[in-house]
Amino acid sequence: MxxxxxxxxxxxxxxxxxxxxxxxxxAPDITCAVNELLDGRGLPPLTLPQVKSMIGNGVEKLVERAFAASDRPLSKAGLEEANREMAPIYRRHITRWTxxxxxxxxxxxxxxxxxxxxxxxxxxxxxxxxxxxxxxxxxxxxxxxxxxxxxxxxxxxxxxxxxxxxxxxxxxxxxxxxxxxxxxxxxxxxxxxxxxxxxxxxxxxxxxxxxxxxxxxxxxxxxxxxxxxxxxx
Missing domain, CATH: 3.40.50.1000 (HAD superfamily/HAD-like)
Known part of the structure; x- marks a missing residue:
């Protein structure tokens, strides 16, 4: 201390x-949610340490960072669409691995x-x-x-x-x-x-x-x- x-x-x-x-x-549940979103766009999964480094500034920033890390940065309109897709995915990954x-x-x-x-x-x-x-x-x-x-x-x-x-x-x-x-x-x-x-x-x-x-x-x-x-x- x-x-x-x-x-x-x-x-x-x-x-x-x-x-x-x-x-x-x-982080394990959040990683599952991020990878489900990326998989829906045909993108490879991110690792747990990668996603853990993206946590802390809200879901919108998480989504933005995930696509940037996948070499697929999103426009403002693309980010809004991705966040709409993420909302129900995120809700499905709340307590399974947390x-x-x-x-x-x-x-x-x-x-x-x-x-x-x-x-x-x-x-x-x-x-x-x-x-x-x-x-x-x-x-x-x-x-x-x-x-x-x-x-x-x-x-x-x-x-x-x-x-x-x-x-x-x-x-x-x-x-x-x-x-x-x-x-x-x-x-x-x-x-x-x-x-x-x-x-x-x-x-x-x-x-x-x-x-x-x-x-x-x-x-x-x-x-x-x-x-x-x-x-x-």
Whole structure:
């Protein structure tokens, strides 16, 4: 666990979590969806590491990156058509190969019992997010779920975080963001929220280099990190 010497935390009243790469490992299902879309266009499949590197900025950006990686970049009109094709494919690949990240359910349960308000702010579509969280028994712990299609601008813009905090009746000064990528760091900074990154997600850059306030080895380390903040406070 590492952090910045320049930042002093306030113990959060609310914690917002990213979804893909933070609470869940959805890359295998997303890879299946991408390859089904590409196969329909007569294109060869991409590997799991290739697709994992494309996750984080929403389905539209995922589709754009997939076709670019297949040496078939799309025009604006072509991208819109491909995204229309992707929508039902994506919905079919939600929970078959997806798994919770280590400690996800246990950590949410511990924080919920401790009285911390919990929410999710993700670029994944709202309906898919809710279906996944329900499937893995995490939904009942969460007071706010904001998907990428619930706001005008996805992360790294701050809208999803601010809307989730509004629903949790918490200010950015009393909140914390937990994610796995530079997108989460930038969104948190824009919202005025401290940010902790978790190792083992989908970032292509080492998380220690992304400027987070703190880095944890896994979600299982998060409660102890917060206890440290409580002691320091």
């Amino acid at each position: 590492s952090g910045s010497d320049e930042t002093s935390f306030r113990l959060p009243k609310a914690i917002l979590f990213d979804l893909d790469g933070t609470l869940i490992d959805s 798994r919770p990240m280590p400690g996800a359910a246990e950590t949410l349960a511990r924080l919920h019992v401790a009285g911390i308000r919990l929410g999710v702010a993700t670029n994944k579509p709202q309906a898919a997010t809710r279906e996944i969280l329900l499937h893995f028994g995490m939904l009942e712990r969460l007071g706010a779920i904001v998907g990428g299609d619930a706001v005008t601008r996805k992360k790294p813009a701050p809208e999803a975080l601010l809307l989730a905090l509004e629903r949790l009746e918490t200010t950015p000064q009393d909140a914390l963001m937990v994610g796995d990528s530079v997108t989460d760091v930038e969104a948190a900074r824009a919202a005025g929220v401290p940010v902790i990154l978790i190792r083992g997600g989908y970032s292509q850059v080492p998380v220690d280099e992304l400027g987070a306030d703190l880095v944890c080895g896994s979600l299982l380390d998060l409660p102890a990190a917060l206890n440290g903040l409580r002691t320091a406070a």
